[in-house]
Amino acid sequence: MIKLIGILIILIGFMLKLDTIAVVLVAGIVTGLVGGLGFTEILSTLGQAFIDNRYMTIFLLTLPVIGILERNGLRERAAFLIKKIHSMTAGKVLIIYVLIREVAAALSLRLGGHVQFIRPLILPMAQGAAESKYGELNEEQIEHLKGYSASAENYGNFYGQNIFIASGGVLLIVGTLSELGIEVTPLAVSKAAIPSAIAAFLVATVQYYLLDKKLARLSTNKQTEKEVE
Template identity: 65%
Template sequence: MIKLIGILLIIIGFSLKLDTIMVVLLAGIATGLVSSIDFLEILSILGNAFISTRYMTILLLTLATVGLLERNGLRERAAKCIAMLQGATCGKVLTVYVIIRTIAAALSLRLGGHVQFIRPLVYPMAKGAAERNGALNKELDEELKSLANSMENYGNFYGQNVFIASSGVLLIMGTLKELGINGLEAYNIAKANFPMAVIAIILAGIRNYMFDKKISKKQVSSNE
């Protein structure tokens, strides 16, 4: 049981809101020591683990870049630009994004993301279009946030399975083979997922249209 001390340290460290990296490293070192592993070997294991997953540090660069752009007014500029477009509504902005995101996922292009696109760009643009005739209340604003994030999920989830080499298609093909269903290729699975991607875009568009109507109704009632 003492070998599980690392889990206990992580629970305590996260509960106390201590530095995440420090907590994880201490938990790893403590687990190694109670497992009678040499300290130098522990450091070697940690180093090898870092090197093998070093591509994950790219996310840190992305977060820093987005943070600098937001600090210098990216969100405000995006909202102002979309508010200047005639006929642009919150629902139309989100619908255009889900179409672009689905196509990008179908082509296996790394475009989109909650951190990289939704928070700094898509949400401010949608909010700017929504507030053309008045500010949103807190309830509508929170609903808009969830709706914008759902567009990312729809586009990524249904779009990626249209690409024949995606992990989702390969997982489906492997599962079907385990169940004894042979003769299906990745192309057949991707082709079958194409209608679902189209249906997802249509349903997302309807949902966005209904949200536009809800915003208009709320703004009209608040202005009276």
């Protein structure tokens, strides 16, 4: 049981909103120590795994181009385009994005990313759609829009990716089951991912439909406040 202390440290650290990186490091070291590893062994495991997983931080490469495009009015242009389409709502922008993202993920197209797509394209589009409907948005409306826009990327990415036959998730399932003595084909696994992907799209659609209602409600509140003033 004492080996679970790392999980406890993480839970407490996150709850107290302590520095995330320090909390993770402390949890790792303490877990290693109670697990009987030497301090040098802990440092070397930590360092080696950090090097092996550099691919997780490869989005660094996309930062300069996104920054340069933002400097040159990328978001302004996206907002301009969306303002021209009158029937579009913020919710519909996100529904369309989840659909595109899921299909792209299923085809193993990496057509997404919070830094690459949500910040420069989708959020300004959703915001532009909402602004064309409610005028200048208040802080609360923008805050909600940001959260929902980020979620569209995650829904599309997570629930679409396993439909691709050679995705990491599918290969992990095949490999893990094989170690347990069960043989399955990647094709069978990827087909089995389709019902969950459809379900995720439907649930996301309902949520974004409700987002439009929420934006309308928050907007009415703002006007009422103004009248009171």
